Amino acid sequence: MKRCVACTRTYDGADWTCPACGHAPEVHAGFPCLAPHLLKAGDAFDARSFDGLAKLEEGSFWFGPRNRLIGWAFSRYFPDAKTFFEIGCGTGIVLKQLAAERPNLSVHGADIFVEGLPHAAERVGQRASFIQVDALNLPFDREFDAVGAFDVIEHIDDDARALKELWRTVKPGGGAMIIVPRHKFLWSRVDELAQHKRRYSGRELAERMREAGFEIVRQLTFGMLTLPLQVISRRLLPQKGERLVDLLELNQPAWQTALLKALLWLDQIPIRMGVNYPCGASLLVIARRPH
Template sequence: MKRCLGCGGSFEGGWQCPTCNWQPETREGIYCFAPRLQRDAANPTDFAALAAVEERHFWFRARNRLILWALERYFPNCTDILEVGCGTGYVLAGIRDAFPQATIRGSELAAEGLKFAAARLPGVELFQMDAQEIPFRDEFDVVGAFDVLEHIVDDVRVLDEMRQALRPGGGVIITVPQHSWLWSRADDIAGHVRRYTADELAVRLRHAGFSCVLRTSFVSLLLPLMVATRRLHRNEHEPHSREFEIGAVTNRLLERILDLECAAIRRGARFPVGGSLLAVAVRR
């Protein structure tokens, strides 16, 4: 069901509200629900940099496999999926391939990012949107937000909006960076507001009306390397870009280590510490 951002009413059909006649802007065929906020969104060059490395970089590839496992494990029969903050569409493309029967949709605050996503996902509905005002109610089986919440001051509001966009029995899959003591210049450059602890995220999910069914750290086996690398480069002006500059042999080795970690999680292991955190929760 659609939600009018003008009067707050719910309706079916097209995007013109039958009560107040509000409708979103369209730009280059994409519905824009928060066009006034595009200037605050990510720099277009950030999306170009991501698009250039995601398909080969060990971290993105391993995270994708973990997300797809969680989706298949906890929501095997899902038919309607929304990714909030889909960026260049890399995760959404993986979901499309794993769930060809599902209707998938993606949103991003920066319309520039949606250009990359549209090229990667022809025919998939994409829209420019503020995660704090999701224009759907009781619409999706699953809503995903993958390394998105840490960029938003009022993350509880976003979680509440995600819950209201879900059908009864639906759920969320979330990944976020973990441990405030890992904070570095890379977080500043990425525009992070916070790094989470597992308990902090669980409390936020509970307050937003969710019951958490899974939480585990990941990038745990590589945590010592991550700590050492961030300390080594803590005074560099652009340490975030260096994290993408990895040789092919090293990249394959690190990916295999994270594959072992993912296999352990699939078998029931739950890691208490790690560079990132995965949570799955269902709407109460």
């Protein structure tokens, strides 16, 4: 079901106009904007960087292995899901992967920034729909078989409410996958430039998800094999440059990218076998909305 962001009543149908109060979203760049008052929220993240980001993502050491883990978790824990909704879909790098792996999956993406959505629509194609939203006022109610937020809620002040909103969008019995950066001791200039509000401990994210109504299916840490390099690069070496792309190591030499990718691929073998690492760069929580 859809849920009107103005009057909060729920309704069925393809149309975004609320049959109860008549509220209709603005349209920008061809996408329904359910939170137009946030369109100029450029202080949270530089929207212009989406153009560059879409290109850098493809070659990055991080997004490929992260996508592979998300794809694996999705088919392992939610093999029957027919619909998937991602909040903070950016330029669509995750949805493209999930759509390619599951030919019958219908995918839906939302982001506070409308600027990334044309890239996402181009990447994913016909089987997808995209909207601009406020993560704290989502326009759905018990709509999707599974939902995801990948490196998103650490950007949101009220992450508890964002999780609650996400919980509402999932059908009872449906699933959720949430990725966040782990370990407060890894906090660095990268987190500041990326506009992170926090990094998480394992217990913290699980607790917040339970408070939102989810049941934890599995909580796992990944990026353990790259953790020593991350500590050296982010805490011990002097920081090179002030731009996020420099600090995120997105434009590093090819051999470094290849090494990090290889480590992150190896990292996932024990995870697939059920091993839960005690430490690592990121947390993935797989959860379910109880019936």
